[in-house]
Amino acid sequence: MISYHSTRDPKRQGTSLSAAISVGIAPDGGLYVPERLPELSRADFMDRRSLERIGERLLAPFFDGDALAPALPAIVSEAFSFPAPVVDVLPMRRSGWLGVLELFHGPTAAFKDFGARFLAAALSASPPREKKRTILVATSGDTGSAVAAAFHRRPGFEVVIFYPAGMVSERQEKQLTCWDGNVRTFSVRGDFDACQRLVKEAFLDRGLSSALQLSSANSINIGRLFPQVVYYAKASLECFERTGKKPSFIVPTGNLGNGLACIWAKAMGLPIEEIVLAQNRNRPVVDLFERGSFQPRPTLQTLASAMDVGNPSNLERLQHMFPKLDELATSVSAVSVDDATIERTIAEEHARSGQVLCPHTATAAEAYKQLPLERRGRPWIWVATAHPAKFPTVVEPLIGRPVPVPSSLAKLLALPSRAELLDPKLDALKRALLPSA
Numbered sequence: 001m002i003s004y005h006s007t008r009d010p011k012r013q014g015t016s017l018s019a020a021i022s023v024g025i026a027p028d029g030g031l032y033v034p035e036r037l038p039e040l041s042r043a044d045f046m047d048r049r050s051l052e053r054i055g056e057r058l059l060a061p062f063f064d065g066d067a068l069a070p071a072l073p074a075i076v077s078e079a080f081s082f083p084a085p086v087v088d089v090l091p092m093r094r095s096g097w098l099g100v101l102e103l104f105h106g107p108t109a110a111f112k113d114f115g116a117r118f119l120a121a122a123l124s125a126s127p128p129r130e131k132k133r134t135i136l137v138a139t140s141g142d143t144g145s146a147v148a149a150a151f152h153r154r155p156g157f158e159v160v161i162f163y164p165a166g167m168v169s170e171r172q173e174k175q176l177t178c179w180d181g182n183v184r185t186f187s188v189r190g191d192f193d194a195c196q197r198l199v200k201e202a203f204l205d206r207g208l209s210s211a212l213q214l215s216s217a218n219s220i221n222i223g224r225l226f227p228q229v230v231y232y233a234k235a236s237l238e239c240f241e242r243t244g245k246k247p248s249f250i251v252p253t254g255n256l257g258n259g260l261a262c263i264w265a266k267a268m269g270l271p272i273e274e275i276v277l278a279q280n281r282n283r284p285v286v287d288l289f290e291r292g293s294f295q296p297r298p299t300l301q302t303l304a305s306a307m308d309v310g311n312p313s314n315l316e317r318l319q320h321m322f323p324k325l326d327e328l329a330t331s332v333s334a335v336s337v338d339d340a341t342i343e344r345t346i347a348e349e350h351a352r353s354g355q356v357l358c359p360h361t362a363t364a365a366e367a368y369k370q371l372p373l374e375r376r377g378r379p380w381i382w383v384a385t386a387h388p389a390k391f392p393t394v395v396e397p398l399i400g401r402p403v404p405v406p407s408s409l410a411k412l413l414a415l416p417s418r419a420e421l422l423d424p425k426l427d428a429l430k431r432a433l434l435p436s437a
């Protein structure tokens with residue numbers, strides 16, 4: 001049985017998985033981490049090919065002994081109800097192979113759908129509560145809509161979304177504001193870090209936290225990470241089977257949840273060679289590698305807006321896992337890509353291969369191009385984190401044609417919008433959420 005403790009607790013006092021998922025953030029303000037990662041080998045996945053079956057095996061040790069363990073098959077089947085295919089970009093040849101792991105086939109067309117649906121299923125499977133729970137979520141664009149979609153009209157849950165006013169794409173904003181019923185959306189006068197801070201403050205406020213039974217759906221919630229490890233497992237096992245070599249992944253990175261999941265997958269023994277974290281001009285991870293320490297910086301607005309994070313919360317999990325940076329640096333590296341290069345990459349990749357990339361995925365494509373030739377002689381997989389149709393104002397002028405909108409996304413875009421403006425202050429939030437305050 002694996003127990004979970006806060007990154008800030010030197011005594012590493014254990015909590016159960018269901019308790020960690022249920023509260024989201026640890027009472028001391030830290031993030032929950034497992035006391036150890038299970039070790040698995042390729043043999044554990046014999047005859048398991050679907051995300052669902054791989055997920056059941058991979059996550060069993062994390063759930064073992066917990067009240068949620070019997071619900072794991074149902075949770076994975078809800079989380080993995082759409083595919084995560086690896087599509088060839090460059091055909092296999094002696095000089096390596098390049099594929100793209102498409103994580104945008106869910107209801108809101110970004111990889112956040114996996115984590116949000118897994119979390120919603122896990123919280124629904126937890127013992128019912130007397131009071132409704134309120135899920136708070138700060139979003140730089142895609143988390144909020146994925147969480148709203150996953151919890152919309154789910155009995156026993158209210159969802160409150162905070163997004164930075166004017167800093168998400170028009171289509172992202174539509175997806176954040178198209179909900180009714182149990183979902184409330186605030187447009188915050190501030191950046192993503194201000195939204196994230198507001199959520200953290202709300203949790204640490206006893207009155208608010210107990211009146212509303214708060215729970216977090218940000219990647220501070222460990223429940224978001226599990227399903228992400230599963231798609232790296234599937235993609236790496238498949239690639240190993242096809243090529244006989246371990247693939248390396250390039251992960252567009254903001255709050256570092258998706259990248260951390262890939263690092264976990266490698267640490268658990270899955271066939272993964274290198275991991276490159278691709279950032280936009282917000283470059284906290286690049287800084288960490290270059291300087292050996294990390295300084296939070298103000299968030300810069302970029303075209304890859306879902307990665308506009310100056311102070312990624314999962315850095316705390318990463319540094320806890322690798323107190324010595326050198327150990328991490330043997331297999332993980334980071335690059336930063338500016339907006340002009342993002343634009344050029346989208347245009348060039350479309351002209352070269354016909355692939356249409358979202359601005360986030362473009363950072364991964366550029367990071368691949370920057371690899372020295374000898375490293376490119378192995379299999380590589382870019383991670384495509386969102387569908388390009390979410391960012392038409394960026395992508396369409398660059399490729400000179402409209403991007404067809406997936407039908408699930410089109411349905412959401414047709415709904416009416418509603419959002420409330422909010423100052424990034426705890427007392428403003430309290431007034432909005434607790435009418436008697």
Ligand SMILES: *Cc1c(COP(=O)(O)O)cnc(C)c1O
Nearest residue numbers: 142254255256257258306385386
């Ligand atoms: C959230 C997001 C990212 C960054 O993922 P993290 O887990 O926060 O590092 C990248 N691309 C898209 C499209 C996203 O929505």
